[in-house]
Amino acid sequence: MRVDIEDLDAHRGGRRVVSEVSVSVPSGTVLGMLGPNGSGKSTLLRAVSGVAAPSSGRVLLDGADTASLSRREMALRVAVMAQEHSEEFEIPVLDMVLLGRIPHGRGFGNDSDRDVAVALGALERVGAPHLARRAFSALSGGERQRVLFARALAQDTPVLVLDEPTNHLDIAHQLELLDLIRATDKTVLVALHDLNLAARSCDAVGVLVDGRLAALGAPTEVLDTALIRSAFDVDSTAVDHPRSGRRHFLFDARSPQTAPEPEGTPVSLTAPEGSIRP
């Protein structure tokens, strides 16, 4: 399913935090949304998924304006994995994943055998079938992320909107989740902070700075040391991976022009007596 974002503005707390963003995401491709903290990635993704309507502009799913779709019609098209999930759900993990089946069925607690099979299959895909009977609230941060990703998969939608899905995940599970995303034929919009993971896993990346799209295109075209400096205020060095040949970035330091000046009396960095520092 194709996703077109047209001239989108979005407000948070009465302030415009996303301005004039236009992006087309072809069916079955992965768009990584990059940008510094507070640059508007989550706000843009909320607008795309229908969690919060844009203040102006449109989001089209295969040409259909999301403003004209019912909640259920949206839930059959777009599954969302949000960044914040402070909920202390006492429910078992399997029931949490079954929430993804609600748009397909008869409502919570009326799951069919197929719903249960899909939910168990999704847990299997994220490597978490052993968690099915555990309470969601008793899981670690990374285990919760994987269960919430399983819920999004179980929703069985053509579009996935994922806000920093690799938060809390160890490196093996980060790679696994991004490989799973790549292996689906879904259209994926995913906010990421790790530029090297994004370059490895996305067909295209969009870089938001202060709510505006500063760059958009294939990772190899977009990501370079100049962009990283201007968008993130960080100096970096590009190196090609000795085996894959893929471009990677080593991060050197905050760029000197923009790093905050130290204020007042310099703080001594000498380790105190008995410290574990060498």
Ligand SMILES: Nc1ncnc2c1ncn2[C@@H]1O[C@H](COP(=O)(O)OP(=O)(O)OP(=O)(O)O)[C@@H](O)[C@H]1O
């Ligand atoms: N609930 C809110 N009320 C008011 N302002 C908000 C709210 N949520 C976010 N904002 C503001 O909107 C702007 C964009 O925030 P957003 O969460 O979209 O950024 P982000 O790029 O996803 O950031 P991060 O990388 O830190 O997750 C920020 O300036 C933020 O302070």
